[in-house]
Amino acid sequence: MVEKIWLKSWPKGVTKNLEFPEKxxxxxxxxxxxxxxxxxxxxxxxxxxxxxxxxxxxxxxASSLVDLGIRHGDxxxxxxxxxxxxxxxxxxxxxxxxxxxxxxxxxxxxxxxYQLTDAGAETIILQDDLFPVFNSVWKRTPVANVIATNRxxxxxxxxxxxxxxxxxxxxxxxxxxxxxxxxxxRDSREINEEPVIDDLALLQYTAETTCTPKGAMITHRNxxxxxxxxxxxxxxxxxxxxxxxxxxxxxxxxxxxxxMPFYSGGTxxxxxxxxxxxxxxxxxxxxxxxxxxxxxxxxxxxxxxxVRNRDLTSLRCCLSGGSPKVVQAFCELTGGASLGGGYGLSxxxxxxxxxxxxxxxxxxxxxxVHETEIKIVDIDDWDKELPLGSEGELxxxxxxxxxxxxxxxxxxxxxxxxxWLATGDVARLDQDGFVYLVxxxxxxxxxxxxxxxxxxxxxxxxxHPAVAEAAVVGIPDPYRIETVKAYxxxxxxxxxxxxxxxxxxxxxxxMAAYKYPRIIEFVPELPHNGTGxxxxxxxxxxxxxx
Numbered sequence: 414m415v416e417k418i419w420l421k422s423w424p425k426g427v428t429k430n431l432e433f434p435e436k437x438x439x440x441x442x443x444x445x446x447x448x449x450x451x452x453x454x455x456x457x458x459x460x461x462x463x464x465x466x467x468x469x470x471x472x473x474x475a476s477s478l479v480d481l482g483i484r485h486g487d488x489x490x491x492x493x494x495x496x497x498x499x500x501x502x503x504x505x506x507x508x509x510x511x512x513x514x515x516x517x518x519x520x521x522x523x524x525x526x527y528q529l530t531d532a533g534a535e536t537i538i539l540q541d542d543l544f545p546v547f548n549s550v551w552k553r554t555p556v557a558n559v560i561a562t563n564r565x566x567x568x569x570x571x572x573x574x575x576x577x578x579x580x581x582x583x584x585x586x587x588x589x590x591x592x593x594x595x596x597x598x599r600d601s602r603e604i605n606e607e608p609v610i611d612d613l614a615l616l617q618y619t620a621e622t623t624c625t626p627k628g629a630m631i632t633h634r635n636x637x638x639x640x641x642x643x644x645x646x647x648x649x650x651x652x653x654x655x656x657x658x659x660x661x662x663x664x665x666x667x668x669x670x671x672x673m674p675f676y677s678g679g680t681x682x683x684x685x686x687x688x689x690x691x692x693x694x695x696x697x698x699x700x701x702x703x704x705x706x707x708x709x710x711x712x713x714x715x716x717x718x719x720v721r722n723r724d725l726t727s728l729r730c731c732l733s734g735g736s737p738k739v740v741q742a743f744c745e746l747t748g749g750a751s752l753g754g755g756y757g758l759s760x761x762x763x764x765x766x767x768x769x770x771x772x773x774x775x776x777x778x779x780x781x782v783h784e785t786e787i788k789i790v791d792i793d794d795w796d797k798e799l800p801l802g803s804e805g806e807l808x809x810x811x812x813x814x815x816x817x818x819x820x821x822x823x824x825x826x827x828x829x830x831x832x833w834l835a836t837g838d839v840a841r842l843d844q845d846g847f848v849y850l851v852x853x854x855x856x857x858x859x860x861x862x863x864x865x866x867x868x869x870x871x872x873x874x875x876x877h878p879a880v881a882e883a884a885v886v887g888i889p890d891p892y893r894i895e896t897v898k899a900y901x902x903x904x905x906x907x908x909x910x911x912x913x914x915x916x917x918x919x920x921x922x923x924m925a926a927y928k929y930p931r932i933i934e935f936v937p938e939l940p941h942n943g944t945g946x947x948x949x950x951x952x953x954x955x956x957x958x959x
Contacts, residue, residue: 418801419780419846424646424769431783433641435610437633438672439508443468445678452652453680456699457497459573464678467501472601474505480599481536481558481591485510485606488532488616490556492516492525492539492547494579495661495685497567498593500671502538502560503661507633510608511536514616514628515662518543522550529554532616532628532819538593540564541585548587562593564685574694577685610634616819617664617759620946628819629760638812639763640672642782646767647703647730647753649677654727656695656704658684668763669705669732679703689717693725700727708735709941711743711752712881716905720746730770736875737775755779756850760834761813766848776872777847785811788833789842792854795830804851807840808833839866856949858887860895863927867949870930873923874899877916879907884939884947885930899930900952902938 423429434440442464445452450465462470483489489506491513493499506513514532516525518540525547529537536558539547544561551559563584568576608614614636616628643649647669655674659666674681682699684691687710695701711733714720728750731743740752753768756778765787768779781787789805791797799805810833817825828835839851852866859865867885874883882902890896901916913933920929940951 417781417786417846418842418844422769422772422780422845422847424771426648426771427646427769429783431638431641431645433637433676435634436637437507437608437610437612437614438637438640438675439471439504439607442471442504442675445675449651449678452678454675455497455500455681455683457567457683458569458576459571460497460567460569462497467504469601470501470597471504471508472604473597473599474501475508475604476601477596477599478505478509478511478536479604483509483511483536483558485608486512486613487536488512488514488534490514490516490529490532490534490537490539491662492518492520492537492543493562493662494518494540494564495657495666495683496540496562496564497683498538498540498562498564499661500683501597502593507614508607509604510606510612512613512616514618515667517660517662520546522546526550526553528618528626528628529556536560538562541587542579542582544585544587544590559587559590560593560596561587561590566594573698574684574691575688577688577691580685608633610637613816615762617762617815619759620663627821627824629762630816630819631762632816635762635813635815636668636672637676638784639668639757639761639782640676642764642767642813643669643673643732644677646782647673647732647770649673649679649703651678653677653679653702653729654699655679655681656684656692656699656701657681658687658692658710659705659707664757664759664761664763665705665707665732674703687713689713693717693720693723696727697724702727702729703731704728705732708733708739709882711735711739715739715742715746716881725750732767734778736872738876740773740775753779756838756848758834758836760815760828760836761809761811762815763813765809765811765813765836774845774847777843777849779848780846781811781848785809785813787842787848789840792839795833795835801844802841804839804841806854807836807838807848807850809836810834858885858895858897860887860890860893860897860927863925865897865928870897870899870924870928873920874901874916874930876923877919879903879911880916882939884949884952886949886952888932896932897928897930898932898934900934900936900939903935 445464446468454467455462538560614633615631657670726748734754751770755767757764766779852868887895
């Protein structure tokens with residue numbers, strides 16, 4: 414096995430030996446409530462919740478769950494967008510040892526039925542405007558307890574930031590449901606069976622675009638480990654201000670936008686959804702120091718009218734992705750904020766690798782984080798480790814790796830080998846321990862006998878000054894078997910002045926003859942899933958239109 418060559422690239426100021434309390438995240442919040450009761454834990458459009466109040470709300474909600482008969486190991490679905498109720502419900506469920514099942518609020522009926530049934534969730538906590546979706550399929554699920562909330566219940570009378578328009582819709586009746594706010598009015602009492610660090614905390618369902626989603630079994634240790642990694646790597650300090658706009662139902666948002674601020678004693682500036690103007694106002698008003706985002710958000714900010722007249726200099730550390738030119742432009746815009754990318758999965762509850770903030774390497778997703786090992790193996794033979802620099806499947810081993818897939822022993826055996834997780838991602842490792850993603854095994858395009866990874870082509874395309882975003886798929890070709898097609902979102906200033914042929918001819922000069930796209934289609938935007946990744950399944954469906 415390749416030695417831990419990445420240690421020579423370890424960032425300065427980040428300890429290699431990670432220590433954290435072997436207690437669930439609820440214990441950390443209780444300690445903050447005891448030591449700094451008035452410090453703000455959550456700020457929701459101006460509604461301030463201190464650590465003391467948050468701890469009280471969590472305890473009350475946990476007690477109410479027990480009164481409903483919910484016990485250690487029971488599964489609870491959270492079918493909500495970002496709001497304080499999501500935080501209270503998750504922490505309250507964790508407090509009694511229940512297993513949280515974050516459900517994508519964009520799910521429609523059949524998707525929701527699948528997840529609730531697969532998880533065996535008998536309790537769902539949802540925002541009332543999603544109740545009609547759930548109610549239409551309720552009888553097809555194992556759900557017995559429905560707890561409903563209106564997200565305006567925690568909005569202040571005079572918001573300090575413009576609430577997203579979805580927050581201002583009228584309340585919807587939820588017959589048969591318990592009111593969330595009533596769950597908070599009961600007195601809290603001592604919880605007899607609080608979880609321990611190695612108990613199951615989450616069923617984090619994979620965001621699959623090519624096959625059936627599976628529930629990754631995440632323990633409190635898995636979650637707390639990557640939370641501690643985040644705080645250590647991104648210099649999380651007591652009193653930091655974190656802009657929390659990533660969806661909390663997915664791994665990156667949960668770890669970096671919620672758990673990490675709580676772990677380090679910071680403040681969440683919580684937004685329901687992304688909106689460029691609101692994000693800019695939040696950074697300026699609250700002097701945010703940290704922001705975990707995705708590349709599309711950074712691109713939107715960079716392209717926002719008048720953004721260079723806004724003051725974003727309070728930002729100190731940002732977690733995101735994107736092309737090197739996006740990273741450079743964002744750093745310049747913020748006056749030198751560190752912007753680091755990374756790589757992770759639902760099965761590892763976010764990061765496996767992160768970019769050293771003091772020495773990022775363009776095109777790389779960074780180096781393995783604390784106590785994490787990786788190796789590159791043959792795509793068709795996991796027992797055959799490949800030499801340095803070779804492209805093969807990325808295998809991961811570390812404290813963040815899931816226990817396995819919920820009720821799927823066969824899939825677990827196929828994914829885990831002596832503690833090593835087969836990621837399904839093709840990557841290479843350079844001489845300094847930096848990891849470069851090449852693509853997904855399942856997304857390989859086979860053209861004229863050559864293997865093409867969409868991400869490689871997309872990275873090249875994003876170097877074109879006119880290209881804001883690109884996504885590549887393989888389409889049938891009578892001669893080449895498959896050929897490369899690219900969907901391209903142009904930067905606004907180039908719309909009408911650059912043609913598809915221009916992009917194709919430029920690509921011919923940048924890529925091997927078998928690799929460059931033969932077909933370019935301009936689109937106003939790309940389809941993304943809840944985690945911000947391009948949904949390639951929908952891209953393939955687009956091609957069936959013709």
